[in-house]
Amino acid sequence: MDRKEFINAKRIVIKLGTNILRNDEGFISLPRVYTFIEDIANLVKSGKEVIIVTSGAVGMGKKRLNLSDTKGIALKQACAAIGQCKLMSVYENGFDTYGLTAAQILLTEDDFSIRERYLSLRTTFNKLLELGTVPIVNQNDTVSTIELIARAPEVEMQVNFSDNDKLSALVASELDADLLIILSDVNGLYDSNPKNNPDAKLIKEVDEVNEDILALASGVSDGGRGGMESKLLSARMVTRFGGKVLIANGKEPFIIKKIFEGQDFGTMFLPSDENLSDKKRWIGYATNIIGKIIVNNGAKNALIQDEKSLLPIGVVDVKNDFRKGDVISILDEQENEFARGIVNYDSDACRKVIGCHSDSIVEILGFKNYDAIITRDNITIL
Secondary structure (H helix, E strand, C coil): CCCHHHHHCCCCEECCCCHEECCCCCCECHHHHHHHHHHHHHHHCCCEEECCCCCCCHHHHHHHHCCCCCCHHHHHHHHHHHHHHHHHHCCCCCCHHHCEEEEEEECCCHHHHHHHHHHHHHHHHHHHHHHCCEEEECCCCCCCEEEEEEEHHHCCCCCCCCCCCHHHHHHHCCCCCCEEEEEEEECCCCCCCCCCCCCCCCCEEEECHHHHHHCCCECCCCCCCHHHHHHHHHHHHHCCCCEEEEEEECCCCCHHHCCCCCCCEEEEECCCCCCHHHHHHHHHCCCCEECCCECCCHHHHHHHHCCEEEEEHEEEEEEEECCCCCCCEEEECCEEEEEEEEECCCHHHHHHHHCHHHHHHHHCCCCCCCCEEEEEEEEECC
């Protein structure tokens, strides 16, 4: 795709990673951050809508308290509370210099997973953009329970985001953003790990984030929670609804300005023709998942190839407890997740009708909501 066509975007989400917000000593790099602010201010004044997803709160709090590490959930959350105030003051003062208003939005997993909050959040975002503000988004580490969940394996919850790469993709998806720019301390996606291979080549353009592309990811970034795999999964999510994604090196001076001048930086991820609807995006990516249903190969093929509903005859097992109306994970017989959907029956009812014909539902349960466990309009193939 031509660079000028690629950067032709009205609504833009820009994710700023931890490693580009701080200097070598671990303090916030004010010259670099103010450069970002200046470039973004110019974009807004040119008529574009820009949302920033920022990292850095925990690291700034850690530095302010002169700590060597942030072991322990309570300490990390305390650092986030302290660091977020300092981080937001930098953005607020910076944008105020250019006559723009910054708006803070701190989010947890439930803000996306609960449909009513998801829709309310979108309304708030749109109003802020209509008012000409620059929304500054971060994970609300101070109250987030993500790490508590991670340390309780019996819960078996799959959360919708655990780092700001995925958070930025969710924000881009929710707002139908034209372009997501992920700025990190890497130049983009390479054909092999550049840390191990000095001859690794930068991939300039990716048509589809398939398994071969995902296999190129390696490791987690120092200081951050993401890594290239997280960035690639975020790119796959955004391109599925028709958005574009650029991964570039945020340490390049005036990188945002250069990107919108059409200069050749980073790796471009092109939009697919799939154009997932908002509801399908929410089902597939925005919800926390506890319940799981395992299906046989016949049901898997019917869901993927024929876009059919999931009938009880195709179910072989039900895992965990869930309620009617929950979004659950659909796994094949090897327990690989390949789809998600809104379930029409609770877990107890699903267990009772495993392997049965739909005509037997009333006889077994004494009632019937639907012929299908999950109807096709409420299924997203991953």
